[in-house]
Amino acid sequence: MPWPFNKRRNAIARIEVSGAIGGKTRKDVLGFLKLVEERKFPALVLRIDSPGGTVGDSQEIYTAFKKLRDKVKIVASFGNISASGGVYIGMGAPHIIANPGTITGSIGVILRGNNIERLLDRVGVSFKVIKSGPYKDILAFDRELTEPEKNILQDLIDVSYRQFVRTVAEARNLTEDAVRAFADGRIFTGEQALDLGVVDRLGTEEDARRWAAELAGLDPEKAKFVDLRSPKPFFSRLVPGSADALMNWTEFELSTNGQPLWMFRP
Structure with a gap:
């Protein structure tokens, strides 16, 4: 049942x-x-507990928050981990708060592909x-990358990286050089992020x-949270949380193989 407008x-x-x-x-x-x-909610808290993810999806979420902030007061709250793409979507909020021990940062781009050429040779399989x-078959799993292919992919990564740096610099009122000084893939705590100007x-x-x-x-003592979330799929409700998380992660890994990612990968 929808909440009454006055509430x-x-x-x-x-x-x-x-x-x-x-x-x-x-x-x-x-x-x-x-x-x-x-x-017409007057305010919104964006809670982020994510190591990041795909570049395009992160960019679309960031853009949507950026458009909404002219109409709604938005505060981003970094949880246990808000890294890479998690940082990026947080840049769509004009106000950011983090726990002192939040793991954040990991600003950069990663692209991984599988190479099982040696295994295929052992079993006598070729394509x-x-x-x-x-x-056309760049990042094919049955062969090594050539040097020209490595250069193409590096150029792609570099362009995506510049987009990330530019967004953080604009959102946090920093110079791009200042952002590059800590945007080398390193992770840091929320306390360090405050010193760097990220939060x-x-x-x-x-x-x-x-x-x-x-x-x-609003009166902080009286204002209530309205939690907007999707119901879990039926199958997810039947399996333990850790097993569900593992299946979701496996699905993500398989579906994004070979894609540039804004993601912290320990």
Whole structure:
């Protein structure tokens, strides 16, 4: 049952981004943001607990938050981990808070492909490939990359990296050179992120809620959270949480093999 309009005016919407960022995350978050706008919530807390994910999905989520912040007061709250693409989507919020021990950073791009050429040689399997150009099967799993292919992929990674650096610099009012100084893939804590200018404050999600209430002119003691989340699929409700997480991660790994990722991979 939808909340009455007068109650929504005194409530703060909450959206959580957890786990790897992919197509489902993008679809869910964009749907939630549409609800926030349609139901005229005055404030929103974006809770991020993610190591990052695909570049395109992260960019679309960031853009959607950036567009909404002219209408809704938005505070991003970094949880246990908000790294790489998790940082990127957080840049769509004008106000960011992190726990002192939050693991964040890992600003950069990674692309991985599988190479099982030696295994195929051992079992006597080979592939015959007919292609329209020399790079049509780039990142093929049955052979090593050539030097020209490595250069092509490095150029791709470099362009994506520049996009990331530019976004962080613009969002945090930093120079691109200042961002590059710590955007080398390293991770750092929330406390270090504050010193670097990546976040505005240290605190909990409750602190983020109170901050969002103040920005929207609400009484922090009375403003309530309205948690917007998708119901779990039926199968996910039947298996233990750790097994469900493993299956989701495996699915993500298989579906994004060979794609550039804004992701922290320990």
